[in-house]
Amino acid sequence: MSQAQLAKQLKVSCEACSLSELCLPRGLTHDELVKLDEYIERPRSTDANSIIYQPGDKFHAFYAVRTGGVKTYLTKKTGEQQILGFHLPGEIFGLDGMESSKHRCYASTLENTSYCALPYDKLDNLCEVMPDLRHQICHLVGHELNADHTHLLLLGQQTAHERLASFLLSISKRFKRRGFSATSFILPMSRHDIACYLGIAVETVSRLFKSLQDSGVVQINRKQVDILDMEALQNMVANCEEDEG
Amino acid sequence: MSQAQLAKQLKVSCEACSLSELCLPRGLTHDELVKLDEYIERPRSTDANSIIYQPGDKFHAFYAVRTGGVKTYLTKKTGEQQILGFHLPGEIFGLDGMESSKHRCYASTLENTSYCALPYDKLDNLCEVMPDLRHQICHLVGHELNADHTHLLLLGQQTAHERLASFLLSISKRFKRRGFSATSFILPMSRHDIACYLGIAVETVSRLFKSLQDSGVVQINRKQVDILDMEALQNMVANCEEDEG
DNA sequence: CGCTTGATTGATTTGAGTCAATCCCAGTGG
DNA sequence: CCACTGGGATTGACTCAAATCAATCAAGCG
DSSP, X not given: OOHXXXXXXXXXXXXXXXXXXXXXTTTOOHHHHHHHHXXXXXXXXXXXXXXXXXXXXXXXXXXXXXXXXXXXXXXXXXXXXXXEEEEOTTOEEOGGGTTXXXXXXXXXXXXXXXXXXXXXXXXXXXXXXXXXXXXXXHHHHHHHHHHHHHHHHHHHHOOHHHHHHHXXXXXXXXXXXXTSOSSEEXXXXXXXXXHHHHTSOHHHHXXXXXXXXXXXXXXXXXXXXXXXXXXXXXXXXXXXXOOOO | OOHHHHHHHHHOOTTTOTTTTTSTTXXXXXXXXXXXXXXXXXXXXXXXTOEEEOTTSBOOEEEEEEESOEEEEEEOTTSXXXXXXXXXXXXXXXXXXTTTSBOOSEEEESSXXXXXXXXXXXXXXXXXXXXXXXXXXXXXXXXXXXXXXXXXXXXXXXXXXXXXXXXXXXXXXXXXXXXSOSSEEEOSSOHHHHXXXXXXXXXXXXXHHHHHHHTTSEEEETTEEEESOHHHHHHHOOOOOOOOX
């Protein structure tokens, strides 16, 4: 993308943004949107692997991914990381700062990424006069909690096979929601990141991708994924409910 | 507890409740508390193993444990459950309903339990005029998110030994915060529940308790736990930050 | 006092991790 | 334009932590 194109894109208001139906503005009226727009800090574009915030940093805003992708993670003292979530365009991150006004985990970019900042104190004030905004924030926070719960079920009770299938289905669903193909897409994260998210070893990810491919369920080439048999993939996940809401 | 005692306790207002410093009312002024108190549905006392809500139930309130204990959990179709959290007196649960106004997980009691209900629509209205309440709710939600994140790190990256040590330390810390001993307490949940929370087998829980006991770190007798060497326990958890805030 | 349910203990198995080579591609520089 | 190189990805051999299977054991309880 050229500098000119980038600059143009970055000026886009929430109302004109193609992601608004997925993002914080969802469900707000025109007037509400105009008010909200005033306060949004329009971004911020960074390379891959740059850290947006880390534990101890002051929490002053929620963030919304515009292009690219972000991972949030915690680390053990020994260095191993647990990825808490991947955040695709239109998704919010940064909620880990709500408890104490300090962030508790790391957020870093998976690739070239641009994102908006939604200052917390401004949102808080707007909540007084905009019930719709309040409800939308509750919805987003609730979604985050439920996503974490699904992730807990995955890490605690699913086999490596089931984990990888769940992961592919989750990514597929999210691409679909953004208007992209649900069956053919490019993974924005490395094998290492997938492994850290699923709580398994990188080698296991490789082996399982191969096994899925050998059984004709998917076609994998590096980061390019083609789901050949969606139903088979879904059958591998024998767990309970999940929904994007 | 006799019926008379129970009835008396149940009438206690938030302001008079010994748990208010841990619970939703934390940080509110007298006037705010009086207003809040009007809306709180005072409880609700149940036996062990009774289900408070389950997936699909309409979400209409947050709940605060007064006495006893509650677990929230998800299940796989095959029946295995993943416990998402244990909730002790003064702690809030029910946030899983925020996304869609339907609950997404199960909540059931560990023992004889009483709890208050905090109707969501009333809280929402109060948020308009009580910034302190808004902030306290954000704090609680943020705490829940961070607790889930710590749990994800535990399930994804810690060994069975580390998990059990983390669990004991977490329970110890929470008892201490409630004014009880940090080193001698009675676990409110079964071995099975501990196993489901930690993502390991019941037999493993038993073996690890024995191993901790053999190495002189703790003394375990059924549900009675005595921590003999707190420092050793803490050294077993080689992971990153965690704080009760 | 037997019965039921939860907890412990032991023997054995196994899914996934670890260690150790390659392999393969993207990016670099000649 | 192509050889070189470094880091992610794959593959294979081997190991091991924890699961599973299978008895007891202990403690409430009707």
